[in-house]
Amino acid sequence: MRKNYNFTRRKLYLPEYGRHIHQMVDSLLDIEDRQERTRQAKAVIAVMGNLNPTLRDTEDFKHKLWDHLFIMSDFKLDVDSPYQQPSRQDLTLRPQKLSYPQTRITFKHYGKYAQRFVRLIAEEHGDSRSIGELANVARFMRTKSFEYNNEHPNNDSIARDIRLMADGELDMDLSFIADMRSDYRHSMPQRQQRRGKQQRNNGRKSHGQQGHSQKGMKQHRNNSHK
Template sequence: MDIKGLDYNTQREPLIMPEYGREIQNMINYTVNVPDKAMRQVCAETIVKMMATKVTNRYGDTNFEQTLWDHLYIISGKKLEIDWPFDVSKAENIQARPEPMKRPDINEHVRLRHYGCLMEKIFEKLKTMPEGDERDELVRLAANQMKRDLINWGHGSMDDEKVADDLARFTDGRIQLDLSRFTFDNMNMSSNEGQRKTPGNTKKRRQ
């Protein structure tokens, strides 16, 4: 429905950088079309000062002032002709997105889903590692992570002997965890128990 006199956001020009608001964008659009270069320069410098007040949480950022000029360049659609105090040729890199992370090989078979492919890679590494402090530390990290995985997948239940047995089995017997000497990290069980509560089991505070 189009009612004369009403201005809807859906009918307006999309905001290039919403954090600065529509008024800043309108001022930049106006400045682009100012015929006098000296006046465009004055307007641009004033706009940058106003832009700084919109993103006060970035005051401590490195190269904060240059970032503002980069943003001015982007919002203007690279059409603003002024004497730029900074090199804005790489301004668009600010909006560049990182390359997507490589997904695990879909053909890679995970024997134990509750441990995952990363733990299986650790098992493979432990098979070939020589004895020493480095291997001992990796064993400690692996055993504790295995215990956490068992707690998560077992709804809070786990068995230290299960960890030792799996560790030995999936390293072809190279790693034998001595439970009489090995100490696991303290595991926080409360978070797992809290996830299993249902609304019907929770007592109401108000009657």
């Protein structure tokens, strides 16, 4: 007896429909009468819809079923479809590859927008609002530098980096940077260490309370025996 393994059968273009649906589609290709072939194709479409009842509320449900029918026939089926018959080229189009950004970020730990902000402020040099805007950028740079290096940044380095970003057109007052409110956020490892320390302290307290309670119960039993 010759065994019929799946790897010897024809390829299933849409395995989610199963081999029986593919065999139904293959039988449509053997029908010579176009009108009868179209009628049988609509019956196969109805069976395909019953296999996916949850998709009936989706947009263009019938259109997708007809596209799947043509795909399973390897685009060889010739019937009167209510929709335009798709071609192999239409369904095998690949999206264009995205181009990688070619811009070079000089100060990566600040991000690319910090340098843009500084250059925009440099173009508006002399405006009274530029001082407050530059302070906001400096605060942002301090925060990002702390997140990147996990240590407090030096104010001299912040002022120097601002001067380099602005091509020497901006000078940041160090005293103004020193007076700014710190917006540092503690890194995750520090928060975890603090949380772990609190849990250890709570465990010691509960263990001590449990030891005191056990000691009191022992004294109570000794007194009762006396």
